Amino acid sequence: MRPTKRDELVQKALTAFYSNGFNATGMDMLVKETGISKTSMYKHFRTKEDLILAVLRLRDENFRNWLYRRMEELADDPKEQLISMFDALEEWFSEPGYKGCMFIKASSEYQDASHPIHKQSADHKRMLETHMSDLATKARLNNPEPLARKLLLLKEGAIVTAHLGHTENAAQDAKAAAVQVLHAHNS
Amino acid sequence: MRPTKRDELVQKALTAFYSNGFNATGMDMLVKETGISKTSMYKHFRTKEDLILAVLRLRDENFRNWLYRRMEELADDPKEQLISMFDALEEWFSEPGYKGCMFIKASSEYQDASHPIHKQSADHKRMLETHMSDLATKARLNNPEPLARKLLLLKEGAIVTAHLGHTENAAQDAKAAAVQVLHAHNS
DNA sequence: AACAAAGTGTACCGATCTGTTCACTTTGTT
DNA sequence: AACAAAGTGAACAGATCGGTACACTTTGTT
Numbered sequence: 001m002r003p004t005k006r007d008e009l010v011q012k013a014l015t016a017f018y019s020n021g022f023n024a025t026g027m028d029m030l031v032k033e034t035g036i037s038k039t040s041m042y043k044h045f046r047t048k049e050d051l052i053l054a055v056l057r058l059r060d061e062n063f064r065n066w067l068y069r070r071m072e073e074l075a076d077d078p079k080e081q082l083i084s085m086f087d088a089l090e091e092w093f094s095e096p097g098y099k100g101c102m103f104i105k106a107s108s109e110y111q112d113a114s115h116p117i118h119k120q121s122a123d124h125k126r127m128l129e130t131h132m133s134d135l136a137t138k139a140r141l142n143n144p145e146p147l148a149r150k151l152l153l154l155k156e157g158a159i160v161t162a163h164l165g166h167t168e169n170a171a172q173d174a175k176a177a178a179v180q181v182l183h184a185h186n187s
Numbered sequence: 188m189r190p191t192k193r194d195e196l197v198q199k200a201l202t203a204f205y206s207n208g209f210n211a212t213g214m215d216m217l218v219k220e221t222g223i224s225k226t227s228m229y230k231h232f233r234t235k236e237d238l239i240l241a242v243l244r245l246r247d248e249n250f251r252n253w254l255y256r257r258m259e260e261l262a263d264d265p266k267e268q269l270i271s272m273f274d275a276l277e278e279w280f281s282e283p284g285y286k287g288c289m290f291i292k293a294s295s296e297y298q299d300a301s302h303p304i305h306k307q308s309a310d311h312k313r314m315l316e317t318h319m320s321d322l323a324t325k326a327r328l329n330n331p332e333p334l335a336r337k338l339l340l341l342k343e344g345a346i347v348t349a350h351l352g353h354t355e356n357a358a359q360d361a362k363a364a365a366v367q368v369l370h371a372h373n374s
Numbered sequence: 375a376a377c378a379a380a381g382t383g384t385a386c387c388g389a390t391c392t393g394t395t396c397a398c399t400t401t402g403t404t
Numbered sequence: 405a406a407c408a409a410a411g412t413g414a415a416c417a418g419a420t421c422g423g424t425a426c427a428c429t430t431t432g433t434t
Binding site (some may be wrong): 215 | 390391393395396
């Protein structure tokens with residue numbers, strides 16, 4: 001197996017889908033932007049949907065790896081790591097091509113809850129929840145699961161608000177709220 | 188001017204766009220679902236984009252009216268009205284056809300910040316922010332603007348989380364967080 | 375050198391997209 | 405009764421959609 005060409009396709013398709021949307025990015029545009037022939041694409045993926053699912057898998061891996069690592073780099077203490085999630089988000093929001101969360105967009109374009117793309121997006125959010133809940137447990141905070149859910153609500157809110165762009169500093173607003181919420185979960 | 192036919196079109200188009208998405212809803216499907224001829228549609232709106240903008244205006248009006256009224260019905264005190272926003276949201280989330288926020292979806296499909304549809308979605312969020320900030324001022328809470336922004340972060344987070352459906356009670360989680368945040372803004 | 379796997383380029387399929395045209399019918403007003 | 409505004413239905417245009425067919429070239433392995 002030579003994974004390079006396939007991985008190159010998925011990587012470049014990710015960029016195209018992220019900045020143009022799923023429905024709005026046709027396979028011919030993908031040919032143009034990736035430089036990979038359509039014949040080759042359809043040898044690797046039977047349908048466009050299969051390609052999108054592969055793109056989402058890559059995005060899940062990249063994003064979670066990046067976020068978890070960045071949180072660890074920004075703080076040692078697990079409690080402070082939870083808070084520093086919002087500093088990591090701020091870095092993301094201020095990147096030039098920031099266009100919101102790929103999974104929120106995927107679930108916007110594939111709304112049916114039973115659709116594979118929708119389900120895979122939900123899986124991504126679930127994994128984040130598990131991780132944050134584990135961190136809250138390590139930090140010996142009260143009611144770790146509800147706390148994790150609250151922090152993630154702030155995260156999702158900040159992501160869409162930063163994209164809608166009607167607020168300057170969504171990440172720092174979310175961080176301030178997180179500190180206040182977290183204070184209520186101290187023993 | 189007979190506004191009935193045009194309003195009927197916008198109202199029915201709203202339903203179709205909300206449950207199918209914007210790109211995924213073609214004009215021919217709109218003809219089928221509204222019972223209004225395509226010729227007539229294009230006499231009222233020069234492009235599909237114009238129709239979408241009219242749909243978003245209606246949605247903005249309906250949603251803000253509904254939310255503000257519901258908050259007033261659920262509580263007298265302005266501070267409690269802010270909290271009861273999340274009870275109103277819970278009612279919305281549990282409606283059968285709930286599919287998330289139309290403006291978030293619009294900004295997902297029309298990502299460019301300079302696009303009229305994107306800008307109009309941002310306007311909607313801004314108006315919510317102004318209203319909540321006014322309420323926070325009336326309630327004599329500290330730092331009303333930052334507080335309003337935090338509550339709205341929780342609102343947006345709850346909306347997308349309820350749609351992604353990976354959590355049972357997004358509205359109540361958001362409400363609990365809101366209470367904790369609001370506590371920190373008491374004098 | 376030989377062979378198979380992998381990739382390319384182009385033309386094509388039927389369906390659907392936004393938007394237009396045109397001849398016709400309904401409706402409201404005077 | 406007459407007239408204009410508003411609405412209808414169906415065909416059509418040109419582009420694009422996801423996906424396929426086919427003949428060809430490149431690449432890696434032995």
